[in-house]
Every structure is written in C-alpha cells, then in structure tokens.
Amino acid sequence: MTTTTAPLLKTTGMGINFGGLKAVDEVNLQVDPGEIVGLIGPNGAGKTTCFNMITGVYKPSRGSIELAGARIDGKSTPSINHLGIARTFQNIRLFRQLTVLDNVRVALHRQAGYGLLGALLRLSPYRRAEVSMRQRAEYLLDVFGLAERRWDRAGDLPYGEQRKLEVVRALATEPKLLLLDEPAAGMNPQETATLTALIQRLRQEFKVSVLLIEHDMSLVMKVCDRIYVLDYGKEIARGTPPEIQSNQQVIKAYLGEA
Amino acid sequence: MTSVIEFFTSLGSTIFSSLDLIGVYVILALGLNLINGMAGMFSIGHAGFWAVGAYTAAAITVHDPLSTPWPVTLALSIIAAIAVTGFAGLVLALPCSRLAGDYLAIATLGFSIIVVSLLYNLDFVGAATGLSTPTYVSKGFIWLMVALSLLFYYRLQYSNLGRTILALREDEIAAQSIGVNRVRLKILVLVLGAGMAGLAGALFANSATYINPAGFEFDQSIKILTMVVLGGLGSLTGVVLAAVLLTLLPEVLRLVNLADYQMLVFSVLLIVMVLVRPQGILGRKELWDLPLLRRYWRPSGPLRVALGSVEVKS
Numbered sequence: 248m249t250t251t252t253a254p255l256l257k258t259t260g261m262g263i264n265f266g267g268l269k270a271v272d273e274v275n276l277q278v279d280p281g282e283i284v285g286l287i288g289p290n291g292a293g294k295t296t297c298f299n300m301i302t303g304v305y306k307p308s309r310g311s312i313e314l315a316g317a318r319i320d321g322k323s324t325p326s327i328n329h330l331g332i333a334r335t336f337q338n339i340r341l342f343r344q345l346t347v348l349d350n351v352r353v354a355l356h357r358q359a360g361y362g363l364l365g366a367l368l369r370l371s372p373y374r375r376a377e378v379s380m381r382q383r384a385e386y387l388l389d390v391f392g393l394a395e396r397r398w399d400r401a402g403d404l405p406y407g408e409q410r411k412l413e414v415v416r417a418l419a420t421e422p423k424l425l426l427l428d429e430p431a432a433g434m435n436p437q438e439t440a441t442l443t444a445l446i447q448r449l450r451q452e453f454k455v456s457v458l459l460i461e462h463d464m465s466l467v468m469k470v471c472d473r474i475y476v477l478d479y480g481k482e483i484a485r486g487t488p489p490e491i492q493s494n495q496q497v498i499k500a501y502l503g504e505a
Numbered sequence: 506m507t508s509v510i511e512f513f514t515s516l517g518s519t520i521f522s523s524l525d526l527i528g529v530y531v532i533l534a535l536g537l538n539l540i541n542g543m544a545g546m547f548s549i550g551h552a553g554f555w556a557v558g559a560y561t562a563a564a565i566t567v568h569d570p571l572s573t574p575w576p577v578t579l580a581l582s583i584i585a586a587i588a589v590t591g592f593a594g595l596v597l598a599l600p601c602s603r604l605a606g607d608y609l610a611i612a613t614l615g616f617s618i619i620v621v622s623l624l625y626n627l628d629f630v631g632a633a634t635g636l637s638t639p640t641y642v643s644k645g646f647i648w649l650m651v652a653l654s655l656l657f658y659y660r661l662q663y664s665n666l667g668r669t670i671l672a673l674r675e676d677e678i679a680a681q682s683i684g685v686n687r688v689r690l691k692i693l694v695l696v697l698g699a700g701m702a703g704l705a706g707a708l709f710a711n712s713a714t715y716i717n718p719a720g721f722e723f724d725q726s727i728k729i730l731t732m733v734v735l736g737g738l739g740s741l742t743g744v745v746l747a748a749v750l751l752t753l754l755p756e757v758l759r760l761v762n763l764a765d766y767q768m769l770v771f772s773v774l775l776i777v778m779v780l781v782r783p784q785g786i787l788g789r790k791e792l793w794d795l796p797l798l799r800r801y802w803r804p805s806g807p808l809r810v811a812l813g814s815v816e817v818k819s
C-alpha cells in the first residue's frame with residue numbers, strides 16, 4: 248500500500264460479557280485488504296465470539312468495529328453482510344433440506360433484481376436473472392469441486408463437503424472479508440490440502456481477505472500472513488507464523504490446555 | 506349391484522356439490538402452508554383471517570355501498586377481502602416478526618378468537634344469525650382462483666424470494682449471515698398467507714347462501730392446520746391432496762350414515778398418520794417427485810431449456 252488506506256477490518260478494544268464472564272476482552276484485530284489473517288487459541292478462548300460480534304450476531308459490550316473505516320458495530324447481521332462481510336460456522340449451518348445448488352443460489356439473492364411480481368409473471372428480467380444466478384452458482388460450485396453434487400440435499404453431503412459448501416455460500420455474497428470458523432475441522436489430510444489451496448485462491452482470484460479460525464496448525468502456518476492468538480478472551484500474542492511458532496506464551500497456552 | 510351403483514352415484518354428486526367448498530379449503534390450506542410450511546413460522550388461527558375475508562366481501566355484496574353492477578361488486582368484494590385480510594396479517598406480523606416463533610401462534614390464536622367474538626356482536630353483519638349472501642360465483646370461477654393460487658404458490662416457491670423464505674425456515678442465523686432480512690420476509694409471508702385466506706373468504710361468502718360466525722370458530726382453524734400437517738408441511742401437492750380429502754371426509758361419512766362418528770374418524774386418522782407417517786402424506790416431496798409421475802413431468806422453468814438440466818431434486 249502506497250497511500251494510507253483504512254484497514255479493511257479493525258476492532259478496537261472489542262469485548263463482550265456473558266453474565267460475569269468476560270468472554271472477549273480488549274481485542275484489537277486488524278485485517279488489511281488482500282491479507283489472510285489467522286485467529287487461533289485454545290477452545291473457549293473467545294474466537295467464535297469475535298466472529299459473532301463482527302457479524303452483528305452479538306453486540307459488543309465495549310469497543311468498536313470498523314469496516315474500511317466505517318463503524319459497523321450495532322448494525323444488523325444482514326446489513327453487515329451487505330457491507331461486505333460473510334462467514335462460515337464452526338457448527339455447520341447449511342440449509343439442510345435445500346439442494347446444494349439452492350444453498351449457493353440463495354446466497355446470490357441480492358443480485359436477482361426482480362421481486363414478487365417478477366417471480367409471478369416470469370418475464371424476461373426473471374429469466375435473465377435466474378440464468379445468470381444459475382451460471383454463477385455452477386461456476387462457484389465447480390471451483391470447489393462440488394458441481395457434481397448440485398442436486399444432492401445439502402444435509403446429505405459428507406462432512407468435508409458440507410464445510411466447503413459453507414465457504415461457497417459465503418463467497419457467493421461477494422464479500423470483501425471472509426470469516427472462516429474452523430473450515431478444516433473433520434476433514435482428512437487430503438481434503439485439508441485441497442482446502443489450503445482453495446483459501447489461497449480466494450485471495451488471488453476472488454480478491455477477498457480472510458480471517459481464519461483454525462486448529463490445524465500446519466494449515467494456519469501455511470496460508471496466514473499474520474496471526475493473532477487469544478487465550479481466555481485476551482490477545483496473548485500476534486505476529487508472523489514463525490514468530491508465533493516460537494512464542495513461549497503461545498506454546499504454554501496450548502500445552503496447558505492439552 | 507344396484508346399491509353399489511347407487512353409492513357411487515351419490516358419491517359423485519356429493520363430490521360435485523362439495524366442489525366449491527373443496528376449492529375454498531384448498532386456498533386456505535395453501536395460504537397456511539405458505540406460512541407454516543414454506544416459511545416454518547407457526548400460525549394457528551387461520552380461520553380468523555378467513556372470517557375477515559368472508560365478512561369483508563359479504564359486507565360489500567350485501568350492502569353494495571357503491572351500487573355497482575354485480576360483476577363489479579363481486580370484483581370489489583374480492584379485492585377488498587384480500588386487501589383487508591392482508592392488512593390484518595401485516596398488523597399481526599409487525600410485532601411478532603421480531604419475536605420468537607411461539608408469539609405468532611399466540612397472536613394468531615388470540616386474533617381469531619377476537620374476530621369471531623366481534624362478529625357475534627356486530628349487528629350490521631347480522632351478529633350471531635349471520636348474513637344472507639348473494640351467490641355470485643360458480644364452481645368454475647372458484648377453481649379458476651384455485652388454479653391461480655396454485656400458480657402463485659408454485660412460482661413464489663421456485664423464485665429468488667421463495668429460496669430466501671426456505672432458507673429462513675432452514676436456519677435463521679445462516680440466512681441472516683448471507684444478507685436475508687428476516688423481519689421483512691416474515692412480514693411479507695404473513696401478509697401473503699393472510700391475503701390468500703382473504704381470497705378464500707371472498708369466494709366462500711360469494712358461493713354460500715349465508716355466512717355466520719359459528720362457521721369460523723377455532724375448530725375450523727384446527728381443520729386447516731390438520732390439512733397442512735397431513736399433507737406434509739411445505740409440500741404443495743400434498744397439502745392440496747389433504748385439503749380435498751379432509752373436506753370430502755365428513756360428506757362421505759354422512760353418505761354412509763356414519764356422520765355421528767366424524768370426530769372419531771378424524772382422530773383415528775390423525776393418530777394413525779402421526780404414528781405411521783409423521784411427515785405427512787408426501788412429506789416435503791411433491792406429487793411429481795413420485796417415481797411414477799417423475800418419468801413424465803417435473804418442474805423446470807426456463808433454466809431447463811437454458812442449461813439442459815432438471816431443477817428440483819426429489
């Protein structure tokens with residue numbers, strides 16, 4: 248960056264309490280355009296809660312969240328998505344009864360450009376939009392190797408493919424920032440390798456920045472430019488993958504948990 | 506032999522004379538299926554919307570406030586019934602759509618009870634005696650409206666809007682994460698479902714010789730709900746099938762002199778269904794998903810032509 252552009256995502260002193268528990272406290276994250284940033288830490292550290300605050304599922308008790316310089320904390324989940332943040336879920340949340348194709352197509356809903364009347368009359372705007380949405384969905388499914396599955400019920404997919412489908416669905420909303428919550432959980436090494444390549448492709452081809460929660464350290468170290476480490480809701484370290492790998496506090500946090 | 510022929514003859518005429526009522530119930534069940542099946546909300550007072558539609562239409566055809574020729578009066582009564590009932594849906598939806606599911610059930614239940622007790626006391630619509638209504642619509646017209654309602658439901662479901670409604674049913678949090686506006690969509694669903702009940706009400710008021718408050722009591726709401734559950738929440742063709750069967754059932758029982766056992770048969774049928782096929786006759790499938798029919802036709806839309814592929818997975 249030559250000019251001083253605002254970071255894509257910036258949280259300042261972000262925190263939230265659940266009852267007496269400070270689940271997240273004083274967390275300052277930053278993701279710049281084009282970056283892949285890791286967010287790691289032991290179970291219960293508050294990583295998913297950070298995602299929930301960034302996407303408006305929870306309202307932070309303290310601090311602010313900015314997207315490209317504009318405050319987004321306090322906005323609703325749908326409007327935060329419209330502004331350019333999409334996510335996947337640690338406990339998969341697909342539209343299980345819908346087809347794989349429809350899981351992606353529904354995420355394209357904002358580009359339809361026809362409403363109730365258009366749907367009822369099925370005039371040319373409807374036809375044009377449906378054809379282009381179908382093509383876009385097919386393309387994205389193809390990139391992620393799911394095209395063959397288009398007519399399967401999403402709930403019938405094997406675990407690894409469900410995780411990939413969640414990424415496709417999020418990507419279909421054309422976000423600037425993609426939040427991935429343990430995308431490799433439950434994947435075999437081969438699937439993880441494919442996912443690694445896909446995450447890198449997200450940046451190159453789809454121009455999205457990524458904030459990645461992941462327990463698979465080889466994946467994190469391979470794809471991330473920078474990493475934040477949380478423990479008990481607080482940041483305990485930040486740095487490049489080699490810096491994090493040799494950080495004593497990080498090692499202790501992970502060993503202490505095991 | 507002659508008695509068998511006699512039976513089928515009277516069965517035929519029973520079905521024929523019930524055709525208008527069947528059509529009304531099909532539209533009612535479709536509207537509730539939109540709310541409870543497609544959107545996964547839980548409304549239980551559908552007869553309340555039906556009553557609003559019927560009485561709005563009747564008030565117009567009986568009092569004929571603009572003194573218009575009867576086809577115009579009929580058209581006005583249908584449009585007004587849909588609009589007023591849709592508005593009632595909007596008023597109920599506004600507070601409920603922000604709240605969790607159970608509130609809608611309570612609100613619609615309360616609404617239907619209030620509507621009926623108001624009707625019992627409003628003199629200008631005949632109070633408990635009800636209203637004698639002109640019969641402006643034929644069976645053919647009713648079934649034309651049924652066909653339009655089916656087309657409406659079908660095209661809504663297989664559209665951009667329909668997919669977002671289905672997504673909301675499947676997982677509200679995930680749907681919102683891809684930018685689906687939950688409140689707006691739930692309001693729309695309730696307005697459309699109520700509006701369909703308004704249409705059913707207008708058709709009912711314009712085909713029956715009289716309407717009274719007793720015809721819209723809570724047992725009617727249960728009946729419509731049973732059609733939706735029996736047909737398979739969310740299944741378009743299943744719900745139509747259930748609406749036809751459940752409307753005919755009491756008539757057929759009367760025919761074989763078992764009218765006294767109507768409630769018993771209903772209850773046994775429900776229990777058997779819940780035990781044997783809790784997902785309803787067709788579950789979430791449609792008639793065209795059945796192997797026999799699938800060979801000949803399934804929905805496709807323009808995409809099948811454009812991309813050479815089939816749209817709906819069984």
Ligand SMILES: Nc1ncnc2c1ncn2[C@@H]1O[C@H](COP(=O)(O)OP(=O)(O)O)[C@@H](O)[C@H]1O
Binds near residue numbers: 296297
């Ligand atoms: N909705 C909630 N209500 C109460 N406690 C919560 C809620 N969500 C998360 N927590 C608590 O916050 C802490 C952090 O959880 P989470 O963000 O899921 O951790 P991680 O994703 O890092 O494993 C945990 O102690 C968890 O029990």
Ligand SMILES: [Mg+2]
Binds near residue numbers: 294295296337
């Ligand atoms: Mg988590």
